Amino acid sequence: MPTLVFADNIGGKITKSSLEAVSYAASMGDEVVAVTYGNIDGDGGLGNYGAKKVIVASGVTTQDSQQLTKLVVQASTSVGANTIVFSHDNTGKSIAPRVAARLDAGLVAGATALPAGDEIKKNVFSGKAMAYVKVNTDKKVISVLPNSVGLKATGGSAEVESFSGDLGNAGVKVIEFKPTSADGAIPLPEAELVVSAGRGMKGPENWGIVEDLANVLGATTACSRPVADIGWRPHHEHVGQTGVAIRPNLYIAIGISGAIQHLAGVNGSKVIVVINTDPEAPFFKAADYGIVGDAFEVVPKLTEAFKAFQAAH
């Protein structure tokens, strides 16, 4: 029985988190069929991650959860899929629950590993613990936490089929799309390298050294909550329990104390580097590497050291 994957795209480009969802589904062993919408070139690269077939609803251009739910449900019936995989990104979070409700299927939201037997692992308590979840229904919906399973290129390509069913009208009308970063920076939830700073920076005028470091690394910038609240940085940079949750490979935290609510959004990072004047700052307990020192001295030096490293490699 094939596994169906919903693949999202931004302006025709399949998102990385969707490719991860396809890789995840392919690793489960059954044949993978992907379903997407809009203007896709060929198989959109989905075949290369394990999809055998891609169903494209080219008439759908807005990301409306009602229409996309109908699309996924109809596609799952036509291919006879019992398992439907999403990415647990903003798009997946608005459609997967609707699909689960429509099919009366158990949903595992934010899976971090492949199913083992009938158990699927996910994070709970903002990453402070993990849970093993069993789905009690025949039909299953799984959404995969971005940056937790990795991409597996297969070199394959997929057969493309256009979708022709009736999806009704969109309940939500899109007036405008405002990209988070006009300059093409990778959005925080997908970023592999993140440079973040907090109240230790003393004021917004001092962010130049943080941005320099981020630019050299090709990293996305983030910040602690008070910094966004006082307006030193834009709200979309706020990471933590009440902000964005991120899972980069490298998280560099500058002048951030490491309050538990901040850690809740960043503790999925593979490697954490902390720069703080206070050796007792709680963040050091959650860090892999640390420098006890003044950001205003350490950060420019670190930027130079990365430049020297890049020149040598």
Added chain:
Amino acid sequence: MKILVCISKAPDTTSRIAFTDNGTAFDENGVQFIVNPYDEWYALVRALELKETQGGSVTTVTVGGVDCDPIIRKALAIGSDDAVRINTDPKDSLFVAKQIAAYAKDNAFDLVLLGKETIDYNGAVVGGMVAELLDVPFVSFAIKMEVNGSTATLEREVQGGVEVVEANFPLVVSAAKGMAEQRIPNMRGIMAARTKPLQIVEAQDVSTSTTIVRYELPPAKAAVKLVSADNVAELVELLHKEAKVI
């Protein structure tokens, strides 16, 4: 405008997370419970602001046992008009969504507002499920919401940016940071909350589609490796050779 706000109970954000019964149950010992921050700060407060400008009423609904009453009273103290508690253990997301949808259907709300996610199970799914069960549009992760007659204009967080969207009532919206500013209940609110109606409703008999088999704590983190501020090149080396992230 008739607004329903979904309020859930969550462990205080600083709680120590531990499990009992061989890792099969959350250890509530010594844990302080609060209103899930997204529900209180953003969903409830924006609902109250909309009522203040548009007229109407704000009702909260909670799926849970008697242990939820203190957080429901807090919501009443902040300003909701009345509260409903659907008296059952919130077993899984679809189970909770079915309870909320059944109540919402019977009582014809224009707007159902939820939090972006609960900070304990981090599903971010109940809103979408309720919307599908009611067969109405769903705007997830709204950071702004204005109302003009029968239409709402919202800004929502989507992959890669923010979308400005319009939708008609009835509507389900989940609220993220930006929707409103936290309100601290005042003495008058706290006194009034004592006498505001809290209605207890019997739960629908529906099955549970998922079960948590057991929990696990992440492995203990190794001690931090400190690098001297005078030798930052060593950090770059470690990130390259040891951590292999650059």
